[in-house]
Amino acid sequence: MTDDEIRAVVLRLLGEIAPEADLEVLDADKRVRDQIDIDSMDALNFLIAIDKELGVDIPEADYPRLATLNAIVRYVSEKRAGR
Amino acid sequence: MAEFLMPILGADMTAGTLVAWRKQPGDRVERGDIIAEVESDKADVEVEIFVTGVLDRILVEPGTKVPVGTPLAIIREEGGAAPPAATAAALPAAAPAPPRRPAPAARPAAEGGRLRISPSARQLAQQLGVDLSGVTGSGPDGRIMRRDIEEAAASTAGALPPVELDRQTRMRQAIAAAMARSAREIPHFHLTTTIDMSRAMAWLSAENARRPVTERLLYGAVLLKAMALALRDVPELNATWSGERVVPNPAIHVGVAISLRQGGLVAPAIHDTDRQSLTELMEKFRDVAQRARAGSLRSSEMSDPTITMTSLGETGAESVFGLIYPPQVALVGFGRVAERAVSIGGQIVSHPVVTATLSADHRVADGHRGSVYLAALERLLQEPSQL
Numbered sequence: 463m464t465d466d467e468i469r470a471v472v473l474r475l476l477g478e479i480a481p482e483a484d485l486e487v488l489d490a491d492k493r494v495r496d497q498i499d500i501d502s503m504d505a506l507n508f509l510i511a512i513d514k515e516l517g518v519d520i521p522e523a524d525y526p527r528l529a530t531l532n533a534i535v536r537y538v539s540e541k542r543a544g545r
Numbered sequence: 546m547a548e549f550l551m552p553i554l555g556a557d558m559t560a561g562t563l564v565a566w567r568k569q570p571g572d573r574v575e576r577g578d579i580i581a582e583v584e585s586d587k588a589d590v591e592v593e594i595f596v597t598g599v600l601d602r603i604l605v606e607p608g609t610k611v612p613v614g615t616p617l618a619i620i621r622e623e624g625g626a627a628p629p630a631a632t633a634a635a636l637p638a639a640a641p642a643p644p645r646r647p648a649p650a651a652r653p654a655a656e657g658g659r660l661r662i663s664p665s666a667r668q669l670a671q672q673l674g675v676d677l678s679g680v681t682g683s684g685p686d687g688r689i690m691r692r693d694i695e696e697a698a699a700s701t702a703g704a705l706p707p708v709e710l711d712r713q714t715r716m717r718q719a720i721a722a723a724m725a726r727s728a729r730e731i732p733h734f735h736l737t738t739t740i741d742m743s744r745a746m747a748w749l750s751a752e753n754a755r756r757p758v759t760e761r762l763l764y765g766a767v768l769l770k771a772m773a774l775a776l777r778d779v780p781e782l783n784a785t786w787s788g789e790r791v792v793p794n795p796a797i798h799v800g801v802a803i804s805l806r807q808g809g810l811v812a813p814a815i816h817d818t819d820r821q822s823l824t825e826l827m828e829k830f831r832d833v834a835q836r837a838r839a840g841s842l843r844s845s846e847m848s849d850p851t852i853t854m855t856s857l858g859e860t861g862a863e864s865v866f867g868l869i870y871p872p873q874v875a876l877v878g879f880g881r882v883a884e885r886a887v888s889i890g891g892q893i894v895s896h897p898v899v900t901a902t903l904s905a906d907h908r909v910a911d912g913h914r915g916s917v918y919l920a921a922l923e924r925l926l927q928e929p930s931q932l
Contacts, residue, residue, distance in 0.1 A: 502764070503765075503830075503834050513757075519757055521754060523754065
């Protein structure tokens with residue numbers, strides 16, 4: 463799976479969590495939570511969806527590494543490559 | 546026979562719209578079954594039945610808005626005989642809304658294309674903007690008189706089509722009504738305490754590190770369980786206020802405030818909160834949050850809480866002085882968890898702390914008992930593995 467494909471899946475999952483968000487204007491280098499209204503339950507559901515769709519179980523200790531869209535894509539890509 | 550009534554799903558709900566029936570006449574229903582969907586101002590709600598029997602007859606069709614307490618269906622309780630047809634036919638149907646005003650007797654004002662109207666009535670019609678084609682004359686030979694114009698103007702004003710309010714507006718109206726009633730009727734008192742969360746947060750991190758993501762716990766689940774267990778020490782806060790007296794609740798159903806993406810919030814119960822393991826509680830918490838946002842809560846979840854938890858999460862304000870949702874008697878607001886300097890054994894160290902604020906109804910408890918409740922809450926949060 464390419465990074466672009468991972469990005470597309472991540473954006474789709476974010477859209478399911480926050481359907482009102484305009485993801486086309488999401489700045490991939492800025493904190494997602496500063497741009498989309500996401501609470502802790504949304505964040506957990508997003509991580510569960512990542513696990514289900516992309517096969518990556520993200521430990522809680524790594525949450526700080528997932529602040530931006532680019533960081534999420536990079537993290538998932540690295541985890542999948544290391545499997 | 547039992548009547549299945551339009552339930553009250555919020556403090557100031559006066560009417561609801563029956564959206565759909567999930568059961569049909571002749572279907573067997575068991576206590577707890579969802580048999581209908583109702584739309585209130587705050588949410589679409591799946592309504593449960595509290596008797597076991599057979600759905601005998603439907604009295605209200607989908608799309609109909611009826612007052613709270615209106616019979617929606619007749620349930621033949623288990624073992625009961627089917628009523629004879631005449632009896633069934635005699636059962637009262639939901640009363641239709643009365644017409645705004647009786648229709649006037651039809652009397653032609655215009656015959657052969659010429660309108661019979663007095664000059665002063667015509668002038669008045671122009672002043673009031675009354676469309677003469679819809680006015681029936683009450684004068685000789687159907688002549689339109691001034692009084693007809695006045696009545697038509699009044700009728701038009703009274704019969705203006707109702708403004709179609711969107712869900713968001715109705716949600717704000719429902720919250721406004723409930724919170725205004727709370728502020729007006731409930732003599733609140735507030736108690737605040739700062740709780741050291743270092744043990745709870747460390748335990749939560751360690752616990753989540755060994756759990757797959759699908760079973761991870763949120764901090765809110767820990768707070769919910771601690772709130773529920775603390776009620777065992779102060780059962781008077783596990784009650785509702787009936788308007789005249791306290792009604793104790795035998796089970797513990799803590800409500801949890803969930804903000805909705807479109808704005809507004811709901812606070813459904815997590816049933817038997819004190820009896821759930823943290824894993825079970827987290828599962829129910831996720832389920833109820835998803836259904837709250839999807840608009841498919843159940844009637845008992847809306848009506849059963851006696852106390853509500855509201856947590857501002859990681860980025861919110863430091864403390865919350867909430868308003869109690871009537872007829873509940875208490876609410877605990879948790880601010881954000883923040884690192885603060887605390888003195889332990891004479892040493893100043895940095896610990897995560899949270900401000901917990903109890904809002905309680907002074908008609909059912911006093912400050913001393915409220916303080917005992919907060920002390921129990923604090924004690925429980927120092928032993929998270931025991932929750």
